Amino acid sequence: MGQVVVVIGAGSIGIAIARRVSAGKHVLLADLRQETADAAAKVLADAGFAVSTTSVDISKRESIEALVATATELGDVTGVIHAAGVSPSQAPPATILHVDLYGTAVILETFGNVIARGGSAVVIASQSGHRLPALTAEQDALLATTPADELLALPMLQPDQVTDPLNAYQLSKRANALRVKAEAVRWGKRGARVNTISPGIIMTPLANDELSGPRGEGYRRMIELSPAGRAGTPDEVGTVGALLMGQDGAFITGSDVLMDGGVTASFFYGALAPES
Amino acid sequence: MNPVIVIIGAGGIGVAIARRQGFGKTILLADFSETVLSAAADELRTASYSVETQIVDVSSRPSVEALVQKADSLGSVLQVVNAAGLSPNMAPPERVLAVDLYGSALVFEAFGEVIAAGGAGLIISSMAGHMLPPLTSEQNQALAFTPADELLDLSFLRDAVPDSMVAYMMAKRANHLRVQAEAIRWGERGARVNSISPGIVATPLAQHELNSPIGDGYRAMIAASPAKRMAPPEEIAVAAAYLLGPDAGFVTGSDLLIDGGVIAAMFADRLQTPGQQAA
Numbered sequence A: 001m002g003q004v005v006v007v008i009g010a011g012s013i014g015i016a017i018a019r020r021v022s023a024g025k026h027v028l029l030a031d032l033r034q035e036t037a038d039a040a041a042k043v044l045a046d047a048g049f050a051v052s053t054t055s056v057d058i059s060k061r062e063s064i065e066a067l068v069a070t071a072t073e074l075g076d077v078t079g080v081i082h083a084a085g086v087s088p089s090q091a092p093p094a095t096i097l098h099v100d101l102y103g104t105a106v107i108l109e110t111f112g113n114v115i116a117r118g119g120s121a122v123v124i125a126s127q128s129g130h131r132l133p134a135l136t137a138e139q140d141a142l143l144a145t146t147p148a149d150e151l152l153a154l155p156m157l158q159p160d161q162v163t164d165p166l167n168a169y170q171l172s173k174r175a176n177a178l179r180v181k182a183e184a185v186r187w188g189k190r191g192a193r194v195n196t197i198s199p200g201i202i203m204t205p206l207a208n209d210e211l212s213g214p215r216g217e218g219y220r221r222m223i224e225l226s227p228a229g230r231a232g233t234p235d236e237v238g239t240v241g242a243l244l245m246g247q248d249g250a251f252i253t254g255s256d257v258l259m260d261g262g263v264t265a266s267f268f269y270g271a272l273a274p275e276s
Numbered sequence B: 001m002n003p004v005i006v007i008i009g010a011g012g013i014g015v016a017i018a019r020r021q022g023f024g025k026t027i028l029l030a031d032f033s034e035t036v037l038s039a040a041a042d043e044l045r046t047a048s049y050s051v052e053t054q055i056v057d058v059s060s061r062p063s064v065e066a067l068v069q070k071a072d073s074l075g076s077v078l079q080v081v082n083a084a085g086l087s088p089n090m091a092p093p094e095r096v097l098a099v100d101l102y103g104s105a106l107v108f109e110a111f112g113e114v115i116a117a118g119g120a121g122l123i124i125s126s127m128a129g130h131m132l133p134p135l136t137s138e139q140n141q142a143l144a145f146t147p148a149d150e151l152l153d154l155s156f157l158r159d160a161v162p163d164s165m166v167a168y169m170m171a172k173r174a175n176h177l178r179v180q181a182e183a184i185r186w187g188e189r190g191a192r193v194n195s196i197s198p199g200i201v202a203t204p205l206a207q208h209e210l211n212s213p214i215g216d217g218y219r220a221m222i223a224a225s226p227a228k229r230m231a232p233p234e235e236i237a238v239a240a241a242y243l244l245g246p247d248a249g250f251v252t253g254s255d256l257l258i259d260g261g262v263i264a265a266m267f268a269d270r271l272q273t274p275g276q277q278a279a
Helices: A012-021 A034-046 A061-074 A093-111 A137-145 A148-153 A165-188 A205-212 A216-224 A234-245 A263-269 B012-021 B034-046 B061-074 B093-111 B137-145 B148-153 B164-187 B204-210 B215-224 B233-244 B262-267
Strands: A003-008 A026-031 A050-055 A076-082 A120-124 A193-199 A256-259 B004-008 B026-031 B050-055 B077-082 B120-124 B192-198 B255-258
Touching: A003 A012, A003 A061, A012 A034, A012 A076, A012 A120, A012 A234, A026 A034, A026 A061, A034 A050, A050 A061, A061 A093, A076 A093, A076 A234, A093 A120, A093 A148, A093 A165, A120 A165, A120 A234, A137 A165, A165 A193, A193 A234, A205 A216, A234 A256, B004 B012, B004 B061, B012 B026, B012 B034, B012 B077, B012 B120, B012 B204, B012 B233, B026 B034, B026 B061, B034 B050, B050 B061, B061 B077, B061 B093, B077 B093, B077 B233, B093 B120, B093 B148, B093 B164, B120 B164, B120 B233, B137 B164, B164 B192, B164 B255, B192 B233, B204 B215, B215 B262, B233 B255
Parallel strands: A003 A026, A003 A076, A026 A050, A076 A120, A120 A193, A193 A256, B004 B026, B004 B077, B026 B050, B077 B120, B120 B192, B192 B255
Antiparallel strands: none
């Protein structure tokens, strides 16, 4: 049986990484919307990739477990690209925590039980995880190691603590990187690796919508005042994904690569720093 | 058990490839010279690579077969890089053919019996292989497919090689042809095989040549080439990493010329092609 690369979330970033790492392997594309997965699969198939699709709701353990079963039937799971999530403008805080924080934890837990020796996963987090002030060591440990099904019961994640969607998103993305650190230890026992990428503004159809939407002005300011002075492309994330998932990244595990054109640097120490 | 990468030839290019490729693997480093081998192995071990060594004479079948056996005993043989060779000013034509032509054929043949699925082989050929005028299709067929042990009996190798330079060009052309033939056989095991044809790479061997009677010819090549410089071994290692790795999954039986444009300059008549009169 051949090698399988599972792509969760058939958006531009997941597809860009998949294109870089999946030649000669089977791509299993999963998205909340089957038609999104099918449309992306057609583009990949026309480019010569072997692809199949399925739908998945990553806020539900049974749905993720079904995806794991489908993947293992196709072959050895040597790659997992988790690029699914909801953004702060798309959902209320509870939904964001459920999908972005809990869903990611379940994905790392369940694929960590089947990943092949030498396999590797990347989780797409966000620069937002780097905006949040430092948590306490206890909070870090709780987000990293609490069993997935108990995560949303943590007092720090209750509605009185997490009041707005942006905060929920930042916490979820911080939790993704922490979770990846903890899982790197468990995945390492199988000879597999797992890492996080925290992209900034990447030009996807979603980002284009945002740029022409009500928050467009804020986005444009972020881009203009960043050291890079431009937005990133999905292909640049694909390059980092290929490094992390491939042989050249063999010493990198439990790590988080921030790639945001310097927006975070500028937020802390440059022109994007909030007025205090 | 870690997969094994075999590096034959512990010179500048072989070691650069070992460094670029060898982490997380067991490196089986082989060379003709004990001194060169132990110095290179020490250097790699100091940088925390896991290194095994073996003396090898690629022109001797028992020696190559012993190397294959050793590699096989260390783990799954995932990559084989043959960077061993004699340059034209180091030896008479017979030795150049024995090492660079017969030896390379032998290494491909012997390692083709153990290479792992998903594995890859690479021979460091030379731009000299691109300097030779076209051979006849019979000669191409003969160099590609003649069993290794009968290669040196081919009449056009026995009787029509006037000097070491022509022997060298012929051997390096034969590498390209052999790679095409072996791509079929290695492909049956799910493995790939390719060659790199470097130009002047700044190694101790190149320094030796720059200080030899052919040094002026080398300097003329550098001056007439578009790049106007030599390459550090690391540039060859980057190309090797590509050809040995998953990004090159569709590349087999191929040759990659990396010469700073020296062959282009010869084609444009900005440089004389060595051995042109003889061929």
